[in-house]
Amino acid sequence: MTGVTAFLVHWAQMPRYRWLARIVGARGMRQVASAAYDHVLAPTLYHLHRLRKHRRDAGPQGD
Incomplete structure (x- = not known):
């Protein structure tokens, strides 16, 4: 189970x-919510995750 269904x-x-x-489970809304999740929210969350991971892996600079 993934995305809007979850x-x-x-x-x-x-x-x-x-x-x-x-509301989101209503006919029509579920398809719109799924498209928004798949094409906007999920890629954005993944991008933010990658940024956090990159910053964590880079560690503190200096000294």
Whole structure:
């Protein structure tokens, strides 16, 4: 289970997020949310992860 489907499962189990699961899980919205996740959010998160990893691996400079 990945992407929006995973979020929907988690949100449906969290009382404060059930409303979000119902909205995003609605017909039409799920396809839009999946496209946004696959083409915008996931690549952005991966890019941020790579930056953090690069900074961590570079370590402190100086001395």
